[in-house]
Amino acid sequence: MQTRYPIVALVGRPNVGKSSLFNRFSKHRKAIVDPTPGVTRDRHYEQVTIEERTFILVDTGGIEGDGREMMAGLIREQTMQAMREADVILFLLDGKEGVLPEDFEVADYLRRTEKPVHFLVNKVDSPELEQRLIPPFYELGVDTLWPVSAAHGYGVKPFFEALLETLPVFPESEDIPPDTISLACLGRPNVGKSSLINRLLGEERMVVSDVPGTTRDSVDTLLTVGKQPYLLIDTAGIRRKGKVQEKLEKFSVLQALGALERCDVVLILIDAGEGITEQDTKVLGYAFERGRACMILVNKWDLLHGDAKRQKQLMEEIARATSFVEYAPVLKISALTGAGVKQLLPTVAKIYKQYCGSFSTGKLNRILQDALEGHNPTMHQGRRLKFYYTTQISTKPPTFIIFTNYPKGVHFSYLRYLLNQFRAGLKLDSIPIKIILKERQRKEYG
CATH class of the missing domain: 3.30.300.20 (K homology (KH) domain)
Structure with missing residues (x-):
């Protein structure tokens, strides 16, 4: 299994400087850069290494609502997701705007979590501004406030020291055999991830539902076939764009990122009925950038039974959209009927052998x-x-x-x-x- 790195989430209102702080933190990522060409997309997360401690920083920027009530609801939902899925939360406030009603509400939510939370007041770039702007923020009932300037770097180094002290360390589970192959099932909601894992297990060990988002948290299941153990990681779906709550899409990848940190092989499920979407390629982009081996599983293939034209068209669409991971095997399956599923684990074993390859x-x-x-x-x-x-x-x-x-x-x-x-x-x-x-x-x- 891969080493899991802590996930640190930046939350806060729009325009408080989350993206600027994200960019400043990201300058501390590893110096050796892999130049392998791949997919180009907006980055909302980065692997950051500071003083030999590595974590995944996630920027939750871009949340916008229509009116103050809508905005408050979105910020509340964003904060709740951070409480559920991140390991450390950074709540960023705007020093120049001062304390707003939404800040009190978010602070109240964050006090209920047992996870480390840091309150940062941005746009404070001198001791004089610190003395003038910081005191009103103590009304939030917070013991420690960190004055910082994302633009100029003021206060960032002292904060780093405090952040490193609160990063959790994840030891490998003693219950998992050392030669276990870890598989993460990723894909949009209702694509059949839980159904596939149930098919592999041969029993209804997970709740399978047609309601998108049934799987709220990552669930691990150990499966042994022959002498080979597999760890199956099921995750909630990465959401589609378009709906009001989908404004949280950038943030909803947190759980997928956590699964990617712990897996060896990523199983990307695509709905044969809906075809490949931008969200599917985005998931593949995350896997590619994490250096994970991939399999593309075209699920619900039985829906295209007898439609040779659509079958050919779909496979051509998938080939075009996934050209940056052209090495990834593509398997046509039906988790519902079991068609093609027997080929899955033997293909994974082949992939894993190559993935661990060592050469003179x-x-x-x-x-x-x-x-x-x-x-x-x-x-x-x-x-x-x-x-x-x-x-x-x-x-x-x-x-x-x-x-x-x-x-x-x-x-x-x-x-x-x-x-x-x-x-x-x-x-x-x-x-x-x-x-x-x-x-x-x-x-x-x-």
């Missing part, structure tokens, strides 16, 4: 040499690009570091070429792989 440096360098001989890289600013050697630095997914003279000079298309050469040479056709380019340190003489 000698083999990797032979593949790199063959790739260079087959196709030389272009010149960079009049200088020839040189690739010195490669080695594997991690698994899950297999990640390779290549030392070169000009990492920034490697064109996007040549990196993709190298990825494909490694994928073919190592027979890793069903999982993501990563290549990190690093400049080789030049020797100094003197």
Whole structure:
């Protein structure tokens, strides 16, 4: 199983500076960046590492309502979701606007949770402003207020120290065998996640309902087939956009992010009757960015029985929409009838074996040499690009570091070429792989 990182949620009214604070925190993410090309989308979460502690920061910005009453309801629901699903909550207030009625209501809700809550007053960028703007916020009944400036960084470092002290540590469960393959079932509401898990278990161990959102919390079930244990993680659906409550969509991915942190293989369920949607590709985007192995399960395939034209059209739509994870196996199933489900776990076992693959440096360098001989890289600013050697630095997914003279000079298309050469040479056709380019340190003489 993967290590689960704590989830820290930023909540608060619109325009208090959540996105600005999110961007400032995100500057502290890991320095090594994987340049693997993938899906482009708006980021509302980031893996952040501060003083060797890692957490997932989620920005809940963008919640807007029509009128004060609507706004209060949305902020209340946002806060309730944070209390249920985040591990630490950051409630951001606007120092220049002062305390508003909604702030009292949210503070009252947050006092009821047993989770760590930090109250930050933004737009305070000097000791003088701190003395003038902070006192009214003590009316919220809060013992500790953190004056910060998302724009200028004032007060951020002292707050970081307090935040790190409240981040929980998640030890691995002793009840789960060490060779367990962890599977997360993700998808929109009512796509059949719980039905699929019940089919795999062979018994009605979960409540299955046609009402979207029945699964409120992540539920884990241990299943052993032969000698191989699997941990099945069922989650609530990631909501669609459009309805008033769906203004919380950015925030509703919290639970999915938590499941992604704990799983090895992601099972993305798509409704064959509705086809693939933007939300489905967004879930795949999250999985891709977390480096998780994926399977695309086209559920309710029986609905298209006898309609060859629609079957072909749907598979073409899925192929186009998921081109950035073209390695992910696609399986047509029916959780209701059981059709195709027997192929699921054997395919997962194949994926997992590749996902944990470890390769000798000698083999990797032979593949790199063959790739260079087959196709030389272009010149960079009049200088020839040189690739010195490669080695594997991690698994899950297999990640390779290549030392070169000009990492920034490697064109996007040549990196993709190298990825494909490694994928073919190592027979890793069903999982993501990563290549990190690093400049080789030049020797100094003197």
